[in-house]
Structure formats: C-alpha cells, structure tokens
Amino acid sequence: MKKLYLIIATVLCFSSCDLDKLPETDLPDNKFWKTENDLRAACNTMYNQLAGFYYASNGSNNSRTWHDNRSDELVGTSANGTSAGNRTVPSTSVHEWTDPYTRIFAANDIILKASRARVEEGVLNRYLAEAYFFRAYYYFMLVKFYGDVPLSLKAIQDPNDPDMYIGRTPREQVIQQCYKDLEFAAQWLPTRVAISDADWGRVMRSSALGMIVRIGLYEGTFSKYHALGGDYKTHLKKSIDAAELLMKEGHDLYPDFQKLFYFDGEGKQNKESVFVKIYGPNGNGTTVHARSRTMENGVSITRQMIDLFLYRDGLPREKSPLKIASETSFDDAFKDRDPRLKMTAFCLEDKDAFKGAYTPFVNQHGNGYSIKKGFMLSEWTTVSKETVDNMIIRYAEILISYAEALYEYNGSITDDQLEKTVNKLRSRVGLTVKLTNDFVTANSLNMLDEIRRERTVEFIDEGFRYDDIMRWKIAEKVLPVAMIGAKYVEGETSKARKDLANRLTDANGKLNGVQVSDQADMYVIELANTRKFDVKKDYLYPVPLNEISMSRENIIQNPNW
DSSP states (O other), X not given: OHHHHHHHHHHOXXXXXXXXXXXXXXXXXXXXXXXXXXXXXXXXXXXXXXXXXXXXXXXXXXXXXXXXXXXXXXXXSSOOHHHHTOOOOOSOOIIIIIHHHHHXXXXXXXXXXXXXXXXXXXXXXXXXXXXXXXXXXXXXXXXXXXXXXXXXXXXXOOTTOGGGGOOOBOHHHHHHHHHHHHHHHHHHSOOTTTSOGGGBTBOOHHHHHHHHHHHHHHHHHHHHHTTOOSOHHHHHHHHHHHHHHHTTSSOOOOSOTTGGGSGGGOSTTOTTEEEEEOOOSTTOOSOOBOHHHHHHHTEEXXXXXXXXXXXXXXXOTTTOTTSOSSOOSGGGGGTTBOTHHHHHBOOTTOOXXXXXXXXXXXXXOOSSBOBOTTOOHHHHTSTTOBOOOEEEEEHHHHHHHHHHHHHHHHSOOXXXXXXXXXXXXXXXXXOOOOOOHHHHHHTTOOHHHHHHHHHHHHTTTTTOHHHHHHHTTOHHXXXXXXXXXXXXXXXXXSSOOGGGGGGBOXXXXXXXXXXXXXXXXEEEEEOGGGOOOOTTTTTSOOOOHHHHHHTTTOSOOOTTO
C-alpha cells in the first residue's frame, strides 16, 4: 500500500461547488479547510472520481468496461477472463485495488481535516457524512472483490506510517465499519425532500440507507451460501431495517420503465433515484461517457437472460403453454413475454436502432441480443458527448432487495409484502399476473427463485448479475457452460453469415453432439469446453502481486491463487 501515499498528495484536487464543473486549484492546507465552501469543494472530488457507468472488467488487467460482462448476462466481442475462468494473478490492479484505496484515503483525509473549518456542527457533520459514505462505498467494493482487505481509518501523513504495511482485516470487521460509517451518514445527510436542486447528485439520507440495504443483503446471503460462520441473519436484518426506513423517505418508482434510463428520468423529480452519478445534466456537463456506442458493437445479452423473462401468464419458459416450441423467427422469443423484454433487447420490429432497423448478426450488432435498455440514438451519434446520468442505486433495487431479504430471513414472505415489492415492479410495466403464495404453490414454483428472477430481469446491464451469482454461490453452475447467443434465421439478415455455420445448433438443439438449447439454429458464442470455474478460488479476486510485496508480505494471497 505504500505507493498509495504518493497518490494521496494529489488526490484532493479542491474545486468549485458545482458537481459538473471541477477545475483544480493549488490551495495549500493552511489556507484551506476554513469554510463550508472548502468542505464542499473537498467532497466534490469524490463525486468526480465516482465511476458511474464503469464496472470492473476481469481482475487481470487495468481496463474497464461500460457494461459488466463478467457473468452469464452479457458477452463481448471476445471472452471475458473472469466469466471464462482464464484470468491470472495481476501485478497491479488499478481499478479494483488502487483506485478504491486512493479514494478511501482521500475520504480519511477529509475526515481528519474537516473539523478545522469554522462551521456549525450540523454543517460539519453533513460533509463528514459524505466522506464516511464514500469510505464505506469503496470498502464494500473491495470486500466483494477480495474478501478480507486491509482496513485503515486514518489519514496517512507519513510514508513510514505502520498503516502503510498492515495485513488483511477480516471481512466481517470491515463490513461492520461500513455499517458504522453509513449509519453516521444517514443521521446527518439531508433527506430527499430537503435536498436542494443545486445539491442534486450529492448523497442524501436515502443513499446511505440504500447502501446498508445493499451491503446487508450481500453479506447475509454470501455468508449463508458460502458457510462463512456467524449469524448471517444479522446482516439480513440490517438490510430489512434500512429498507423499511428508506421506504418512508418519499421515493417511488418512475412511471415509465423505458424512459427511466433516458434523459426523461433525470433530476430530482425522479423519485426512483436514490444515488446518482451526474454526467450532465442533460448534455451540458464536462464529464462524459460513451455507453450507447458500446451497445452497438461492444456487448450483447445472452439467450440465457432472454429465457429468464416470464410469459404474460406469469409462468417461466419451462412451464408456460405460451412458449413457442419451435421458433422460426428471431422475434418468436419476444412473443407473449414480460413487457420488459422488448424494453431491454432489440427485436426485428425496432426501426430506430443504431443506423436504422435492427438486424441480427449484422453491422457488428453482436452475436447475442443487442441491448435496447438505455440506448439513446442522440447520444450514439455524438461519440464524445454522451451525458445521460447513471442511477447507481434506484428505488426498484430497494424493493426487490427487501423482498429477498425478508424471504431469506423468515423463510417466507407474505402476499402483502409481495404486493409492495415484486408486484409493484410488475405493475409498472403492465405485467398483470401477480406473484402470490397461492400462485407459486399452484404452479409448483419456488418462491426464492421467482424473487431472484424478478431481480435479474429488472436489472439487466446495471451491474448486478455478477455480484448476485457470487453471493448466491451459483457461479459454478451458470459460468462453465456454453454462452448462447441469438437465433439465426436466414432471410432476416441483409446478408448470410457463412462463418456462423459451425456454431449453430442442429434441429435438436445440439452442437457437436452436446445439448445446449431446445431450439435449432441458436448461435453458440462461447463453447462450454473453453470455460471453467474453480470453486476453490474463483469466488474471490487474486490480490495484485505488487500489493503483497509492498506490504512487506503482511498481505497474503487469496486461497489457491
């Protein structure tokens, strides 16, 4: 960790008060930390550094992607090292290790120095709360990657400080510190109603509660299914209690699921937003991304995800009589389905996709199902000025997490609780069949599986799937299998793809004699024999070698790496 000291000297680029305009200044410490504006400016750095649409890639290099293809959800133009199980131990890992610690140390620096400002207690604690929030945010990120990680709660002033060389702290201790930081933040941050228009995009009480919901559910289920010991229910209770508090903060679902991810869903008027990365607002900002561009030719949705969407009778594909037994058109997979499917992936009827009507397998649209959710043609045409904001936590997550935590905690869930969570999400998109205990029993369904299904289809391409398969401990089932792409139908593309022939399933859904689908002519993007998952090591990332070396060997490697 010693090299991080060199970064800390430059990490706090104190700036103006606007989140979308962050010019650097050269104010030394003895002339700073005087006023509320100074505290605000110091905290602005943390918002500017917030990753937003970026997700960690594969743990073996220092690249990042706009779309998380580490799981069975999305596939890129080449195999992802984490998803395919071929990553190696990196020397360094900027985005998974160095960046989070740099930002944690920046938060620690603010926590140390903010008390110098001549401001009222409430003002001081509001900005301390922002620093505590981000410290917890990044420590949780590290725990998800590595499990036990070094926990340092002080600002490093001396490169020879022993804290530069500490070993790994048990994950439970790190998570308890996250709860403590977030509980302080929830006490002192403004509420959603009280936050001003000028402050939109800054963390609020809901943001802190939302992180507790997320952390409690993750740690509770990870501990349960990985048999970590201890009382996993204490984490689930944290999640449940925080969700119930957050549900009193005046949030609600945005009425239009499809418009939620466009400029329409931006700003304080969107009650679904709980924690937002500001890129604009509305195209006027200086911070940009190129997410829509990568929807065309960078990544696509697997058939595994398409098959998870319910039919309009509320039944899954393996049970619904509405399923088309033998699909003859690309669009057959979209018929009579949960309306979110057509809002999530392009089908042939879409006439305003990329450079015109959507055509599978053409114009580098990907060999899977191209992502429609959040695609903006106006943004796609301006390569360097994509500025739609990103919801890092939205109210829909709170609702479905609450449902899952309740079921995991109690072993059951009431119809009233389902009505306020799962069925509220369904009602928004016009899926009229409700999930109830009687419906589950009558159709021989599994309630937990249906709650998990709802979470998966609601949050496709929002960075949840990898974390979910890790905490549910199902990665060894869903990753070392064939990654299936789109249905190929000659005549529905503008040109034949002769190179596809050796990757299409036969009339029985087999490829090379192996059953991979129940449909003919499904394109297999990655073969099962090219993928693996080692349960003895792959549930955690490997610690970068340089971090082990520079800790004077106090940091030890994760098992079997």
